[in-house]
Amino acid sequence: MKFAIALYSAAHAPSSRRALLFAQAALAGGHEIVRLFFYQDGVYSASNNIVAPQDEQDIARQWREFVSQHQLDGVVCIAAALRRGVLNAEEAARYQRSAVNLEAPWALSGLGQLHDAIQDADRLICFGGP
């Protein structure tokens, strides 16, 4: 089955971890993930600047490694990200901000990518809230 996965919560929310576990299980079960789309506070789950305490899971790093390892299409909504201060080098330069906290494997793009994934996938699975 082809899944599109949308995430609306930050890395510290249990729902971000649940989304990651679901995505890992989907691939392990032989399914395909056509795209991950991080929207609303989900953009924080892609931030490079999250520092987890040593005895806690670093979910943002685990997301990065998961997306890189499986060469997934990881898209972060650009409007949601700008509003929340999640910027890649290009946007930081464009808006003259000193910090860059979004890097590969993540790509900033628009809501068209969410609709495109919905059209492509058999199922859209959304994760948000606590």
Place this chain on the structure above:
Amino acid sequence: MSRSLLVISRQAPWSGPSAREALDIVLAGGAFDLPIGLLFLDDGVFQLAPNQAAKAVQQKDLSANLQALGLFGIDDVFACSHSLTARGLPPPAHAQALDSQAIFQLIDRYDQVITL
């Protein structure tokens, strides 16, 4: 044929960017001519309240955008009648009020659902 999408908007317009971000999904879908529905549920029905004074709480007024949804090809706009009544709101001018049974059927009719 394109897959249809129902966006369920559950947050009040003053409670953060959620109402705006739900609407953005709808507008983006309309721009791609996709079959999109919008349902206001729970506190989301506050987005339909008449005579909003968004400026008084230093917010942008979304109601003009809602009235213009038809121009973007979004005609399927609904509101939960129970949520409206529970909050003392009048029948909305730009959305069709539905009872719980009709909402079950509505959700069933769409291929995908996003709840924000």
